Amino acid sequence: MATVASAHDTETVALARADARAQGGRVADAMPYLPASSTPYPPAGVDKGKLTWAETVAGGNYTHQVVARGTRIRLTDVTGEACAHVLLYNVLEPWERLNVADTVKIPWQAYLTTGHPLLSGDGRVLATIVADDSGQHDAFCGTTTAAAGRAKYGDSAPQGPSPSGRELFTLAAAKHGLTGRDLPPSVSFFKGVRVAQDGSLEFTGSAGPGKSVDLLAELPLIVLIANVPHPADPRPAYTCGPLRLHAWRSVPTDPADPRLDASPEARRAYLNTAGYLAARGL
């Protein structure tokens, strides 16, 4: 009987080893690029030697990384069908994490775009959105649950065709010692939602292919990203495209930045962050 195994000659350890090693060097549409400078898609204007993370994340998959303060992370929606659900934690004290309510309340603005700080519940900035040519993002709907995935797509399991965001976050979190208690509401990029006067939500979808958002780490962070359809995506089919990610060494926000003259709340958040790090000797 012909099987997949028949394509492999793995009868002995030596043959199995040779077979395994012959697989190295292959290329997939979605994969990390190591070293990061070897990325086939280097971001324009960025010194390749400063790249610290380069990866393409498949639709329905996830990634995670610990990044240094001052790391600039570019998320790119390759086909216009990605939706990057993001959670951030202070790696020094991971019970400090993204607080979506404070992220919209404190800057007096619900819609995320360039200049918006992503705040923790402890009065500090975890990251700043420093570039955005999409403008289609969401801080209201979070990610999908198993219950929502089963109701909409018939399946939500990570090993199935339509993983839910929460189940992927659970796996990503576990790889940093975090559990379900550590998964607060998330924000998502590349699929927009707007609020009508009566409070109802309108799904405004994608800004199209090739759009990017840059996040600047203001603390050393655990970054969890699930690339799954937006909870309010009305399409009955599970539709999610690849998410490209590049990160490089950059410079954290200076609390004295004149841009913050118009954002006294944000300025105090950067001051708190700088004070916290100074007290720790960082």
Next chain:
Amino acid sequence: MRSLETILDPASYADGTVLDLAGPLAGGALILDEIVPPRAPWSTVVEQGEILTIVDVGGNQSADCLLYNARDTAERYSVPDTIAWSGNIYVRTGTVLRSNEGNPLATVVANETDRQDTIGGACGKESNTLRYGHHTMSEHGCRENFLAEAAKYGMGARDLVSNLNWFMNVPVEADGTLGIVDGISGPGKRVAFRAEMDILVLVSNCPQMNNPCNDFNPTPLRMIVTAGPA
């Protein structure tokens, strides 16, 4: 600790304060009837089918609220799941308050204000420094209340998530501008929700004095649990 008599004396509050204790919004046997003093935390377990009525005794007093599956607190209230399933950012009669697993924790069965908030989150010492200045650091906040009350159940900072704010008013304008504005509740206004499973309810009677979420005049809340329809 102030006496209940003092807590329920209008003279304890800003001039012109009216206190209306109202009563339960739902029928059935009375299971619990308690007053939460201004600025204080509170909690109870409401069993499946029972109804919790919260009375805004002094009017426009934010009751910050978190819900947990009482048998497994890793399952807890989720703002985004509640919003995504209902398709609306405001909480009204009929809104199902969902967990982080998408399950119904409770359903709002009666509501005497136009809408209730679930996007404004909780105040705290640290976030107050961002919102109003570092001079506010010595003021008490809802996050402190939540941490103190959660600790009674073995929970901590990892267990605090975005919450409900009964009787708080947070409009979102067309350009996304949002914020806490003057309330639309009043003395004796109520909201009631039915537990869809056994739920642990944490409440912070909000102590905030820098925005209108408490009319700059923190007042008591009345919490009434009834058995609900037979």
